[in-house]
Amino acid sequence: xxxxxxxxMVANVWKVVASTGDSVSEGDTLVILESMKMxxxxxxxxxxxxxxxxxxxxxxxxxGDLIAxxx
Numbered sequence: 001x002x003x004x005x006x007x008x009m010v011a012n013v014w015k016v017v018a019s020t021g022d023s024v025s026e027g028d029t030l031v032i033l034e035s036m037k038m039x040x041x042x043x044x045x046x047x048x049x050x051x052x053x054x055x056x057x058x059x060x061x062x063x064g065d066l067i068a069x070x071x
Contacts, residue, residue, distance in 0.1 A: 002071040003046055007061040011035035016057050018068070022050045030068050031055060044070055 011033035018030040024044040030053075031042040048070040055067050 002051060002069050003048065004066055005030060005042060005045070005068040005070065007033070007042075007063060007065045007067055009033075009035055009040075010060070010062055011040065013055045013057055013059040013061060014039060016053065016055065018044075018050050018053065020050050020053055024048060024050060024070065033061070042067055046070060 013031060014034035015032040025047050026044055028044045029041045030044055033040045050068060051071040052069040
């Protein structure tokens with residue numbers, strides 16, 4: 001079953017660390033967000049493969065926006 005990773009706040013996508021097709025483990029950083037000059041890592045919550053990355057560096061995400069899908 002695929003797991004959707006969603007934004008928990010309004011932020012800028014500062015850096016995309018993972019790529020589609022990458023194998024990830026629980027706790028691996030997928031994306032780094034920036035909000036109010038703080039860097040917030042978005043991590044995989046389970047082991048799997050990155051099926052989709054829905055953001056690019058420089059994007060602005062809103063609370064609840066899709067960031068990635070881990071399958």
